[in-house]
Amino acid sequence: MSDQVVGAPPAHVAHGVHHEELGFWRKYVFSTDHKVIGIQYAVTGLLFLLFGFSLMMLMRWQLAYPGVPLPLIGQLFGEARMPGGTMLPEFYNELGAMHGTIMVFLGVVPLAVGGFGNFVLPLQIGAPDMAFPKVNMASYWCLFLGGITMLGSFLVPGGAAQSGWTSYTPLAVIAGTGQTWWLVGMIFLITSSLLGAINFITTTIQLRAKGLTFMRFPFFVWAQFVTAFLLLLAFPPLEAAGVMQLMDRVAGTSFFLPSGLVVSGQPLTNTGGGNPLLWQHLFWFLAHPEVYVLILPGMGIVAEVIANNTRKPLWGYRSMVYSLVFLGFMSFIVWAHHMFMTGMGTAMAAFFQTTTMIISVPSVVILTALIISLWGGSIRYNTAMLFAVSFLPMFGIGGLTGLPLGLNISDIPLHDTYYVIAHFHYVVAPGTIFALMAGIYYWYPKATGRRMNETLGKIHWFGSLVGMNIVFMPMFIIGMAGVSRRLFDAGSAYEFAQPTMHWNVVSSWGAWGMAVFQIPFIFNFFWSLRKGEKVGDNPWQATTIEWSAPSPPPHGNFVAAPQAYRGPYEYSVPGAGKDFVAQYEA
Amino acid sequence: MRATGNPLWLAAGLVAVLSWPGVAVAASSVTGTVVFDGKAPALKPLDMAAEAVCHKKHGSKPAPNEALVLGTGNTMGNIMVWVSKGLPAGKTWPAPQTPVVLNQDGCVYKPHVMGIMVGQPYRILNSDGILHNIHTFPKINPSFNRGQPATVKEMSTTFGKPEAIFQVKCDVHPWMLAYVGVFTHPFFSVTGTDGKFTISGLDAGTYEITAWHERLGTQTASVTVSGSDKKNQDFKFALPGAGAK
Numbered sequence: 097m098s099d100q101v102v103g104a105p106p107a108h109v110a111h112g113v114h115h116e117e118l119g120f121w122r123k124y125v126f127s128t129d130h131k132v133i134g135i136q137y138a139v140t141g142l143l144f145l146l147f148g149f150s151l152m153m154l155m156r157w158q159l160a161y162p163g164v165p166l167p168l169i170g171q172l173f174g175e176a177r178m179p180g181g182t183m184l185p186e187f188y189n190e191l192g193a194m195h196g197t198i199m200v201f202l203g204v205v206p207l208a209v210g211g212f213g214n215f216v217l218p219l220q221i222g223a224p225d226m227a228f229p230k231v232n233m234a235s236y237w238c239l240f241l242g243g244i245t246m247l248g249s250f251l252v253p254g255g256a257a258q259s260g261w262t263s264y265t266p267l268a269v270i271a272g273t274g275q276t277w278w279l280v281g282m283i284f285l286i287t288s289s290l291l292g293a294i295n296f297i298t299t300t301i302q303l304r305a306k307g308l309t310f311m312r313f314p315f316f317v318w319a320q321f322v323t324a325f326l327l328l329l330a331f332p333p334l335e336a337a338g339v340m341q342l343m344d345r346v347a348g349t350s351f352f353l354p355s356g357l358v359v360s361g362q363p364l365t366n367t368g369g370g371n372p373l374l375w376q377h378l379f380w381f382l383a384h385p386e387v388y389v390l391i392l393p394g395m396g397i398v399a400e401v402i403a404n405n406t407r408k409p410l411w412g413y414r415s416m417v418y419s420l421v422f423l424g425f426m427s428f429i430v431w432a433h434h435m436f437m438t439g440m441g442t443a444m445a446a447f448f449q450t451t452t453m454i455i456s457v458p459s460v461v462i463l464t465a466l467i468i469s470l471w472g473g474s475i476r477y478n479t480a481m482l483f484a485v486s487f488l489p490m491f492g493i494g495g496l497t498g499l500p501l502g503l504n505i506s507d508i509p510l511h512d513t514y515y516v517i518a519h520f521h522y523v524v525a526p527g528t529i530f531a532l533m534a535g536i537y538y539w540y541p542k543a544t545g546r547r548m549n550e551t552l553g554k555i556h557w558f559g560s561l562v563g564m565n566i567v568f569m570p571m572f573i574i575g576m577a578g579v580s581r582r583l584f585d586a587g588s589a590y591e592f593a594q595p596t597m598h599w600n601v602v603s604s605w606g607a608w609g610m611a612v613f614q615i616p617f618i619f620n621f622f623w624s625l626r627k628g629e630k631v632g633d634n635p636w637q638a639t640t641i642e643w644s645a646p647s648p649p650p651h652g653n654f655v656a657a658p659q660a661y662r663g664p665y666e667y668s669v670p671g672a673g674k675d676f677v678a679q680y681e682a
Numbered sequence: 683m684r685a686t687g688n689p690l691w692l693a694a695g696l697v698a699v700l701s702w703p704g705v706a707v708a709a710s711s712v713t714g715t716v717v718f719d720g721k722a723p724a725l726k727p728l729d730m731a732a733e734a735v736c737h738k739k740h741g742s743k744p745a746p747n748e749a750l751v752l753g754t755g756n757t758m759g760n761i762m763v764w765v766s767k768g769l770p771a772g773k774t775w776p777a778p779q780t781p782v783v784l785n786q787d788g789c790v791y792k793p794h795v796m797g798i799m800v801g802q803p804y805r806i807l808n809s810d811g812i813l814h815n816i817h818t819f820p821k822i823n824p825s826f827n828r829g830q831p832a833t834v835k836e837m838s839t840t841f842g843k844p845e846a847i848f849q850v851k852c853d854v855h856p857w858m859l860a861y862v863g864v865f866t867h868p869f870f871s872v873t874g875t876d877g878k879f880t881i882s883g884l885d886a887g888t889y890e891i892t893a894w895h896e897r898l899g900t901q902t903a904s905v906t907v908s909g910s911d912k913k914n915q916d917f918k919f920a921l922p923g924a925g926a927k
Contacts (some may be wrong), residue, residue, distance in 0.1 A: 163833035176828075176924060185813075185829035253824070360853055362819050447710075585831065589813060 126237075129651055130228035133236050134215030135543065138536075140236075141207030144243060145529070148198035149614075149615035151191045153607055154168060158183045160604035162585035188584035189258035190274070195245065196261025197278065200390065201285045202243050204528055208393035209289075209327070210239065212535050213296060213320045215543060219642035219649060220314050222305025222658035222680070226375050227298040241249035242284030249277035260582075262383070265352035265375040269344045270359055276387030277574065278344045284333040289327045296324035305641060305680075308660035311417070312679065314640045315403075315664070318417050319396025322424040323389050330385035330428065337378035344370070372655075373438055380431035390524050391491070392420065394531030395462055398484045401534045402466055404638045405481035406473025409665040419458035426455040436507045445504040452502035459495055464615045465486065474668075474675075483534035487527060488562050494522030497572065512582065514576025518568045526564035533560070533617075541635045545647040546628030552620040559613020566606025570599035637676050640664050644680040711882035711906035712915055716763070716873050716915065719920040725750055728790070728857045735812050736789035736855070747900060748794040748859075749897055757877025758919060760795040761893055762847060762863050764870035765881060766902065768889035775867045780839065781805035784850070784860060786814045786830070791850065791860035795896070797870040798862060800844055806837045813854055820848040823864065827853075847894055859898055876915040893917040 118127075127133060163182060165171075170181025177187040216228055226232045249256040254272030257263065259260070268275050300321045340351040352375045353367035403410045410416065432440060432448040440448075461551050467488055475481065497519040500506040510516065533556075543549045574596040579587045586600045587593025634643040641658050642649075658680045668679040690793040721799055727744035730737045736745075751759035781803035785792045789810060798804055806816055808830045816837070818826040822845040841864040852858035863870060881891070886908040894900045898919045905915050 161829050165833075175837070182831065182834050184834065185815075185831065186827075207914075360817055360819070360851055361856065566871055584829070585813070589832075 105393075121413055124444065126233060128150055128225075128233050128259075130214050130218050130226045130229070130232060130634065131543070131649060131653075132212050133226075133232050134213070136236050137206045137209075137214055137239070138211030140239065140243065141205075141211055143205050144198050145203035147247075148195050148203050150197070150609065151195040153611060154183070154476070155188060155191045155195065156604035156607045158188055158584065159586040160601045161406065162588045175397045183584070186255065186258060189260075190250070192582075193257045193260050193263075193278070194250070197246065197257070197282075200261065201282070202239070202246060204390050204532070205273050205289065205386075205590050206239055207532055208390065208528065209296075209320070209323055210236065210292060212316075212393055212397065212532070212539070213292070213323075214647060216535075216539060217317055217320050218295065218299060218303065219302060219542070219645055219653055220317050220640050221300060221308055222641045222654065222660065223299060223303035224652045224654070225303075226295050227302055228295050231291050231295050235288045235295065238284050238288035238291065242281045242288060245277055245281035245284060246651050249274045249281065252277060262379055263341065263375075264355070264379075265344070265372045266357060266359075266370075268375075269341060269352055270364070276342065276345055279338050279345070281649040282338045283335060283342075284339065290335075293324040293327035293331075296320055297328065299360060300324070304660075305657070306659045309642070311414070311509075312663050313417075314396075315413065315416060316393075316396035317398035317418075318420055319392040319399075322420050323392045326385040326389050326392075326424055330382045330389075333378045334382035341375065350369075365604040368510070373435075376435055376438065377432070380426070380434045384431040384434065385424075385427040387523070388423060390528050392424075394487065394491075394528040395420075397467075397531045397535035397538070398466060398487050400638075401480045401484035401538050401641070402469050403475040403665045403667065404538070404636050405478065406470055406482070407667045408469060408473045409477075409663070410466040411471070413663070413665065416462050416465045423455060423458040423462075426451060426458070430455050430502075433502050433507070436504045437511050443506075449503050453499075455619060456499060456502070463492060463495065465597075465654065466586045478537070479548070479550055479557055480534045480537035482554065482557045483530045483537065483560075485634065486557070487530045488532065489562065490522055490526035490530060494519060494524075494527050497522065509578070510575065512580055513575035514571040514579055517581050518571035518575055521568045521571070525568065526561070530560070530564075533557075535554045538636070540628075542629045542642060542645070542647050542649070544625055544628070546624050546631060547631050547635060548624045548628055549620050552614060552616040556613055556617040559616075560610060563606050563610025567603050567610060570603045570606075574599050574603075612642065634678075637674075639666055639676050641680045644678065691716065698713050699906075700842045709883045710886065710909065710911040710913065711880060711884065712891060712905050712913045713878065713880045714743070714763070714891070714915040714917065716758040716877045716879065716919065718750070718752055718758050718759045719918045722750060722756065723921070724754055730789050730855075730857070731833065733789055733812070733855055735810060739788040739810075740911055745788060745790050746759070748790075749923065751794075751875060753875035754875060755877075757873075757875065758895070759873050759875040759877065760793075760861075761873040761877070761879070761895055761917070761919075762797060762861070763873065763879040763886070763891060763893045763917070764797065764863065764865060765867065765880065766846075766892040768887055769867055769869070770885070775799070777801040778868075779803065779841075783807060784816075786810055786852070786858070787925070789852075789855045789858055790812075791858055793850075793859045793860070795847075795861045795872050797872060798865075799838055799865055799868060800842060800866050802866055804839050804841065804862075806839070808832070808835050815853040817851045817853050818848060819851065820845050820864075823848075829854075847896075863894075890892060893919075896920055 170178050177184060252273045254274055256274040257278035258270045259268035259275055293606045343349040344351050344353060348366045350366060350368050350370040352372050353370040354372060357364045357367040399410055428450045430448060433452045436445055469493030501510060501519060537548055537553055577596045579593045579596055633647050644658050645653050660679050661682055662679055664679050668675050669677050725747040725748050748760060777799040782796055782798040783805045785807040787809040808814055811832045813832060814830045816828055822843045823841045826839055844866045845864045847861050847863045850860040850862055869881045871881050875880045884907055888904060888906040890902050892900050892902045892904055902916050902919050905913050907913050
């Protein structure tokens with residue numbers, strides 16, 4: 097690791113002062129400014145989160161009341177999807193596959209990495225912009241095209257992809273036209289992530305403010321830095337795999353189709369020599385690091401919010417950083433724990449369950465450090481902090497319940513049950529999404545110059561926390577009863593699933609209730625743009641460099657080139673005149 | 683008043699009336715009987731033990747395998763017979779709006795073999811009140827593959843292109859099979875257990891008639907009709923190697 101300091105060229109600072117005013121299209125649409133692109137990413141991500149959430153609410157109706165026509169809006173989906181308002185299995189499969197795809201690749205990643213990464217990272221390292229502004233713009237528009245392709249797939253004959261967000265072969269190869277659109281969309285999305293990752297890595301290394309050594313990075317910067325490496329190294333195999341599956345579907349190749357494949361009693365003619373498991377390996381080689389792509393930026397945000405609101409330095413900052421790097425490395429050698437059911441053999445299973453147990457150690461170190469950071473703090477319970485603090489137990493539940501899935505012997509009975517859904521969602525929904533919400537409330541003043549309403553924020557937090565647990569806790573019970581996650585009717589046709597059916601009703605009402613509690617957030621988000629309390633450059637009395645920029649920051653970000661004089665979390669320094677000493681203050 | 687009957691006008695009027703769609707004039711028909719030649723193999727009845735609802739529905743008498751349905755005198759049911767060649771090029775026949783119905787009853791498709799015209803509604807009923815899946819395996823038309831949950835009692839679709847017989851299958855209950863032929867004309871018929879078929883409404887001409895069985899393949903015959911002929915054309919199927927004629 098180099099401690100070389102590369103100062104941002106002062107000439108770049110406050111460019112806006114000298115630049116001619118850009119027109120609407122170049123300023124707000126095809127912008128190369130990292131802040132505008134960050135906001136574009138964030139808004140796009142939030143809209144897709146809302147859309148993916150809506151798909152889930154439809155699914156929850158079917159799971160709570162299988163076969164019962166959906167009142168009021170059911171008939172709007174047409175005879176091919178919901179005849180008489182009753183959901184057909186194929187539509188349920190569409191919703192399931194697209195909910196997962198949209199929430200992961202079009203919701204959380206664009207918001208966590210594209211949104212927060214683009215907006216906050218250059219500001220936190222004192223950079224005037226990203227290293228490659230035009231590549232940055234291209235990255236966003238690739239995401240946009242990918243999103244449009246995914247949305248458009250709902251309109252093609254046969255509907256959107258139905259093979260799950262994992263698109264396992266050979267099922268996905270023989271699926272309807274929507275799967276082709278899914279693959280094309282994924283290629284756009286992966287390209288977007290790769291462009292972004294290169295930019296983040298280059299920017300972080302090259303455009304640091306003077307004095308900002310690696311060990312003076314805010315933890316959020318470290319999280320984004322490691323995340324960028326994960327994206328850069330893990331996505332290319334999936335991009336290749338996506339092209340290969342596309343060729344299997346449209347060009348008659350047989351990368352993933354085994355010889356002699358018979359589907360519904362009909363032999364397929366274009367099969368031969370392919371390997372369905374190859375897809376699983378290539379997919380999970382991306383998708384396990386992808387889990388950390390989802391969670392690491394969240395951890396970064398929570399670290400910033402906790403340090404600021406406890407008015408204490410992060411406990412064990414260096415341990416957290418080393419854990420983060422180790423975690424990033426290990427995330428590449430655990431992927432096959434998703435594949436214990438494929439009969440990989442005891443030697444391979446032993447290797448992957450060992451690495452999986454090992455990777456839990458750095459996660460626990462980070463989580464423990466964040467929890468200990470609360471100890472003895474003068475905690476400010478604002479909305480951002482409430483979300484950040486809620487993240488800790490929620491992610492803890494998600495992480496701990498993952499351990500049985502990482503062990504071969506307990507994974508086999510739990511595999512593909514609702515237990516997996518509950519575990520994963522505790523990591524990503526009340527985990528990552530709570531962290532993202534914390535980040536929105538925390539950096540909203542920097543982006544807009546105004547603070548979001550705290551009362552509405554606390555209503556949003558309370559409803560979300562209660563709602564999330566009502567949604568996902570019953571799924572552990574349903575899963576441990578052995579109910580498969582793939583059943584379009586929640587298992588109502590099976591005797592063994594009957595005792596769990598009422599938990600689906602509970603879970604669904606939790607989801608719809610949680611939806612109601614998102615209304616204050618949506619209102620607050622827009623209302624505060626105009627009516628929110630105006631704030632200065634550093635409304636949270638924070639230490640990191642982004643708070644030295646005007647709110648909102650101008651083109652070029654800083655009035656004068658910032659410099660880092662100390663670590664990122666100098667709170668409650670003994671003998672200091674105030675309870676924080678900013679990183680950028682001489 | 684003096685009658686003004688001009689023979690040319692009368693002839694033109696007559697031609698116009700007779701050529702109007704739906705007006706049949708002196709049409710011919712082809713009838714026949716399909717029989718099985720030889721000793722009929724014993725087919726195992728369908729095993730529905732995996733589906734309690736349907737197993738119970740059939741009670742002590744299990745559903746027969748419909749791959750070979752024989753009547754008295756070895757007459758063959760479920761034989762699709764249609765005009766495969768000889769129809770005038772360019773002539774079209776409107777598709778009836780009356781739907782062809784496929785019912786899923788006791789985990790059996792009823793009927794087992796059916797013909798339908800291009801664009802004619804294909805109505806799919808679920809009388810069982812359990813999840814079924816209708817999966818067609820055409821080569822020309824797009825595949826229709828849709829689940830029909832217990833509470834969805836009816837669905838419908840159409841086929842856009844003519845296509846000789848293809849299979850319909852339930853992916854939930856793999857013993858459920860049916861066969862559909864899609865035609866641009868109404869000259870097709872499916873035999874009942876008595877083995878009889880009738881194709882009527884044919885204009886004068888020479889036609890190729892094809893008879894099809896799901897396991898025993900196809901047979902063809904050439905039939906020439908004129909006026910209001912009622913021609914007979916029988917078919918005989920036999921097991922491969924048994925000397926079918």
